[in-house]
Amino acid sequence: MKGIITVIGKDSVGIIAKVCTYLAEKNINILDISQTIISGYFNMMMIIDVSGNSGKFENTIEDLKKLGEEIGVDIRLQSEEIFNSMHRI
Amino acid sequence: MISYYEVQETNKMIQEANLDVRTITMGINLLDCADSDINKLNDKIYDKITKNASNLVSVGEDISKEFGVPIVNKRISVTPISLVGGKLDTSGFISIAKTLDKAAKEVGVNFIGGYSALVQKGSTKGDINLIRSIPEALTVTERVCSSVNVGTSKNGINMNAVKKMGEIIKEMAFMTKDQNSIACAKFVVFCNAVGDNPFMAGAFHGVGERDLVINVGVSGPGVVKRALENVRGADFETLCETVKKTAFKITRVGQLVAQEASKRLGIPFGIIDLSLAPTPAVGDSIAEIFNEMGIERAGAPGTTAALAILNDNVKKGGIMASSYVGGLSGAFIPVSEDHGMIEAAELGALTLEKLEAMTCVCSVGLDMIAIPGATSAETISGIIADEMAIGMINNKTTAVRIIPVIGKEVGDNVEFGGLLGYAPIMPVNKYGCEAFIKRGGRIPAPVHSFKN
Numbered sequence: 088m089k090g091i092i093t094v095i096g097k098d099s100v101g102i103i104a105k106v107c108t109y110l111a112e113k114n115i116n117i118l119d120i121s122q123t124i125i126s127g128y129f130n131m132m133m134i135i136d137v138s139g140n141s142g143k144f145e146n147t148i149e150d151l152k153k154l155g156e157e158i159g160v161d162i163r164l165q166s167e168e169i170f171n172s173m174h175r176i
Numbered sequence: 177m178i179s180y181y182e183v184q185e186t187n188k189m190i191q192e193a194n195l196d197v198r199t200i201t202m203g204i205n206l207l208d209c210a211d212s213d214i215n216k217l218n219d220k221i222y223d224k225i226t227k228n229a230s231n232l233v234s235v236g237e238d239i240s241k242e243f244g245v246p247i248v249n250k251r252i253s254v255t256p257i258s259l260v261g262g263k264l265d266t267s268g269f270i271s272i273a274k275t276l277d278k279a280a281k282e283v284g285v286n287f288i289g290g291y292s293a294l295v296q297k298g299s300t301k302g303d304i305n306l307i308r309s310i311p312e313a314l315t316v317t318e319r320v321c322s323s324v325n326v327g328t329s330k331n332g333i334n335m336n337a338v339k340k341m342g343e344i345i346k347e348m349a350f351m352t353k354d355q356n357s358i359a360c361a362k363f364v365v366f367c368n369a370v371g372d373n374p375f376m377a378g379a380f381h382g383v384g385e386r387d388l389v390i391n392v393g394v395s396g397p398g399v400v401k402r403a404l405e406n407v408r409g410a411d412f413e414t415l416c417e418t419v420k421k422t423a424f425k426i427t428r429v430g431q432l433v434a435q436e437a438s439k440r441l442g443i444p445f446g447i448i449d450l451s452l453a454p455t456p457a458v459g460d461s462i463a464e465i466f467n468e469m470g471i472e473r474a475g476a477p478g479t480t481a482a483l484a485i486l487n488d489n490v491k492k493g494g495i496m497a498s499s500y501v502g503g504l505s506g507a508f509i510p511v512s513e514d515h516g517m518i519e520a521a522e523l524g525a526l527t528l529e530k531l532e533a534m535t536c537v538c539s540v541g542l543d544m545i546a547i548p549g550a551t552s553a554e555t556i557s558g559i560i561a562d563e564m565a566i567g568m569i570n571n572k573t574t575a576v577r578i579i580p581v582i583g584k585e586v587g588d589n590v591e592f593g594g595l596l597g598y599a600p601i602m603p604v605n606k607y608g609c610e611a612f613i614k615r616g617g618r619i620p621a622p623v624h625s626f627k628n
Contacts, residue, residue: 091178091183093183093184093187119177121180130180132180132183134177134178144242145238145241145242148241148242163187163244164244165242165243165244166242166243166244167178168243168432169186169243169244169245169429169432170178170182170183170186171178172428172429172431172432173182173186173425173428173429174178174182174185174186174425
């Protein structure tokens, strides 16, 4: 199963590092990363493969949300299916 | 692979334009609970509901979290209770209403629909007793919703029932006069009612349905409005294409949620109801879509055409996005639940008569309309008869959910609370129809119903 992580917020040092460290700890593989800064705001999207995840998907959603609160950015993890359903026939 | 732009588009719909799945409704057949012993009947109903729907709310919440899309309501519809408790007297029916309420609270759903009777051609003793019990049943329970089907295009309209509807609406208004006649907000009168409608207050589990089923209602007026902001001033072709594309995307989310809920609950998927249903929140309003189309206020000339365009294109876009479309699939315009409609009614732009005209093209009915408490039962029956006639002649579902708020007059406002919103009291035509309503009997089926 694939998940999409979106990170939006004020840019600071180590956002990607912290997210990636968490994912590595949980044995979650990153398939794709795109990142950009729009007028000082950090925008990132990651496509991840959660099949090796050592925890439950819902827990990963919560953990990433909390991590975002610590760093001061908004981090969301959603199942890829919602995007596939909406944008692919 | 999914692009950053696509992810952003979806998340903006959810975060900024109030995209949500309005309801997952579990239909539960109760015909197999029938028993001549009232206590056994109540026990069987309670057990069947609580056993099958115990995970409904938690599954809904899990899906919502995983996909990141809100699922606003989790609800239950049951077989019309007049069929389940055919031999009961009114107190027996009220005991079932209490059981339904208790079961709804136990499983955590906010409404349970199906305290209903289907009397389009005539009433059985069970139907009559159930209808008599409705005012008290809706007063002593909190989550039970009731509906009565009084007409169909195939059978005509049961005018005895229409007369009775006016009387019981007044009765329940009086019984809950300390709570702004709230019982009336849980009661719908239908023509051409459908058995797979997931939306309240009119949901019930139809007799042609399987034992258990999952029906899903999608919404998203805010998303349509936002999409139309990008095509301001463009011609009708562009307008229609934009609504269609947006409806497709909204419906795909509903289809995904429906399939996932069906899989996780182990209950077959029934239908997706393609409807645009507002909430009192700003940015979640049908009236705002009219404004965006170029109508100054809902109710102004052009509103009926705007609504026809909107609803037709929601269907055209939505039908391709779902394997089974059903339910009401029309535009709900509960006046008290849409801040733009409320404002239009307060300004006098939107009248009861204009709302009635709007129901001819697609809107499901006169919904959540507060009228003066002094309105007579016969006038309420007259309003119902008009709406039923529109449904019967046009082969469509129409409904009336009207609230004569006891002690309130035109100029007053009434607060229903939560999703039911608030409403100004709307004026009703002061001329009567008493002699017409008192005739009794049935209106025969219309000529175009004879298609065989």
